[in-house]
Amino acid sequence: MKRSEGTKGIVKSEKMKTSFFHFFIFSFLLLLFACTKGLYTHEAARVAAEDYYSMLIKGNYKGFVNGYADAENMPEGFRSQLEDATAQFVADNMRSLVSVSAISDSLCEDSTAYVMLGLCFSDSTIEQIEVPLVLMENGWKMK
Numbered sequence: 001m002k003r004s005e006g007t008k009g010i011v012k013s014e015k016m017k018t019s020f021f022h023f024f025i026f027s028f029l030l031l032l033f034a035c036t037k038g039l040y041t042h043e044a045a046r047v048a049a050e051d052y053y054s055m056l057i058k059g060n061y062k063g064f065v066n067g068y069a070d071a072e073n074m075p076e077g078f079r080s081q082l083e084d085a086t087a088q089f090v091a092d093n094m095r096s097l098v099s100v101s102a103i104s105d106s107l108c109e110d111s112t113a114y115v116m117l118g119l120c121f122s123d124s125t126i127e128q129i130e131v132p133l134v135l136m137e138n139g140w141k142m143k
Helices: 002-039 042-058 061-066 076-093
Strands: 097-107 112-121 126-136 139-142
Touching: 042 061, 042 097, 042 112, 042 126, 042 139, 061 076
Parallel strands: none
Antiparallel strands: 097 112, 112 126, 126 139
16 A cells, blocks of 8 residues: 555656646746737837937937848948938938827738838928838837
8 A cells, every 4th residue: 555655646746747847838938928029019119110210310320220120230331321321311301300209000910010100390390101110039120
């Protein structure tokens, strides 16, 4: 009889290990889903688009260019030229830009979003543009 009691203890121990393993996997997956779901929201996409275009108002052209999805893979010379071209474009076309606000957005199932921004200029005109974004590991980036 003592021998069977020992076997029951081993069986219970194995079941506890299996249950703990399943609980651990479930908790890990839940945490992973919760973290990525926090980035995949309407609000996160809107804030990212607003932030990138607000950089233009502040003259942070390097930050704006770094907001592109492939910015990390750009050769330094190309990145520098893109920053200069952005600065020139803003000087020629957007120097009176005073504020940016998200008007609407749409999230797609393939981790992309389209945010409609309202660009308000100093003469009270508002221009609407659509900013395509893609969700990456470190947040929303411009396409």
